[in-house]
Amino acid sequence: MIIQTKEISKRFGEIIALDAVNFEIEAGEVVVIIGPSGSGKSTLLRCLNGLEKTDSGEIVIDGIKLDKDKSSIHKVREELGMVFQEFNLFPHLSVLGNLCLAQEAVRKRSKPDSEKISLELLKKVGLLDKKNSFPNQLSGGQQQRVAIARALAMNPRIMLFDEPTSALDPEMIGEVLEVMKNLAKEGMTMLVVTHEIGFAREVAKRIIFMDQGKIIEEGKTEDILNSPQNPRTIAFLSKVLK
Amino acid sequence: MFLREIINWISFQLHILKNILIFLAPAIPMTIKLTLVAFALALILGLLIGLARLSQRGLIKALSKIYVDVLRGIPLLVQIFFIYFGLGKILNLDRFLAGVIAIAVCYSAYLAEIIRAGIQAIHKGQYQAALSLGMTPYQTMRYVILPQSLRIIVPPVANEFIASLKDSSLVSIIGLRELTRAGREYYSQYFVDFQTWLVVGIIYLVMTLSLSRLVAHLEKKYKVHGYGIPH
Numbered sequence: 081m082i083i084q085t086k087e088i089s090k091r092f093g094e095i096i097a098l099d100a101v102n103f104e105i106e107a108g109e110v111v112v113i114i115g116p117s118g119s120g121k122s123t124l125l126r127c128l129n130g131l132e133k134t135d136s137g138e139i140v141i142d143g144i145k146l147d148k149d150k151s152s153i154h155k156v157r158e159e160l161g162m163v164f165q166e167f168n169l170f171p172h173l174s175v176l177g178n179l180c181l182a183q184e185a186v187r188k189r190s191k192p193d194s195e196k197i198s199l200e201l202l203k204k205v206g207l208l209d210k211k212n213s214f215p216n217q218l219s220g221g222q223q224q225r226v227a228i229a230r231a232l233a234m235n236p237r238i239m240l241f242d243e244p245t246s247a248l249d250p251e252m253i254g255e256v257l258e259v260m261k262n263l264a265k266e267g268m269t270m271l272v273v274t275h276e277i278g279f280a281r282e283v284a285k286r287i288i289f290m291d292q293g294k295i296i297e298e299g300k301t302e303d304i305l306n307s308p309q310n311p312r313t314i315a316f317l318s319k320v321l322k
Numbered sequence: 323m324f325l326r327e328i329i330n331w332i333s334f335q336l337h338i339l340k341n342i343l344i345f346l347a348p349a350i351p352m353t354i355k356l357t358l359v360a361f362a363l364a365l366i367l368g369l370l371i372g373l374a375r376l377s378q379r380g381l382i383k384a385l386s387k388i389y390v391d392v393l394r395g396i397p398l399l400v401q402i403f404f405i406y407f408g409l410g411k412i413l414n415l416d417r418f419l420a421g422v423i424a425i426a427v428c429y430s431a432y433l434a435e436i437i438r439a440g441i442q443a444i445h446k447g448q449y450q451a452a453l454s455l456g457m458t459p460y461q462t463m464r465y466v467i468l469p470q471s472l473r474i475i476v477p478p479v480a481n482e483f484i485a486s487l488k489d490s491s492l493v494s495i496i497g498l499r500e501l502t503r504a505g506r507e508y509y510s511q512y513f514v515d516f517q518t519w520l521v522v523g524i525i526y527l528v529m530t531l532s533l534s535r536l537v538a539h540l541e542k543k544y545k546v547h548g549y550g551i552p553h
Contacts, residue, residue: 126450129454130453131450131453131454154456154458157453157454157455157456158456160454161454162450162451162454164447164450164451166447168445168447168448168450168451169451170448170451170452170466170470171470171546171547171548171549172469172470172473172546172547181455181457181465181466182452182455182456182457185457185461185465186455186456186457186461187456214547214548215547215548216547216548217547227451230455231454231455234455234456
């Protein structure tokens, strides 16, 4: 198991964001999390890399137990790449600068090394010609592809995607999903929060359905999409697949 | 006849102005030195206090809030008196050091608030992105947040810099021979008031205008793509 959570819970004041969530992911698996907004999907991803602290429960990532001490959070973040709904590129740095910064600061790579790796990744996401552009000069789809390349530059073992296409115009969703599909084909372990059922159907091995901070149902992609068992899953899918 | 009198008058006035300028000139470096040293200290203190205001730790946060509230609530002139005549007697501070400390401490309170606001203006997604890439909180602040905050911080900090240059004249009251003190000395020797304060004022103005030029240059340097009014 590359990711394992035991009974993790998280509250924001009165709201229970995560309610004793258990799940496991194997290396090389692509798992999609679906569910209505406010169901705890994003909170779950944020807890995995320590951006949110869980109130209780245990998270183990690639053999590292995530606890309160900072060194474990740091180690775990080195294994996890994260892509955000709002891209979160650094606006004061060029595309190349965005890719190189953490490589040099965290991985302690030399400038030529990090640039070489960055250029290869930009080529992979089809944006080599944008290396000197600034984030605000790019379309949303291009920004998100840069954000994916930036995360990959750290050589993560697992990639977390938090609604990566939700802030995009419809005509740009395809180019981002294409990059993600290629990544899945290469065997990257991926945990994806998304409403793109088409992407799930094509790429995901498993689907997890969450509602009100709980995992309501999980199983093989075709089982969940074709014959969901729980009434809430059925209701949600009937709206999404309409 | 009449024209000649005017020319004589003008040349006499120019002569006085020149004498004043020659008298004041040696005091200008002290004003510059006082302002630069005090403001550099104020920036360092202000950054530390500004970061302390954002601390997760309750005690640090509370203490820094008290620091800001107290120091910006007391007139600089009173702080100068307190530090020179109060603390100065105990710690044996000379006039320059007392002046530097008073200006630095007072302005650090204003700067702390500006720096805090500049940091808080950066979207939380920037922290999350930097932390998720494995960067430490220090690296995040140093390479991601502060460079973006500079765009916001530079204009108001420049305001404070210019204000501190002007406020350095208050230190004349404890007898440090800077520009304003020199002006008072000239006046008490020759009883020329209008011309003396005119020259003192112009010298301050030349210095502050030079600073404004420097600031315009810095603002250009720390511009972040995608912000500002579109052209």
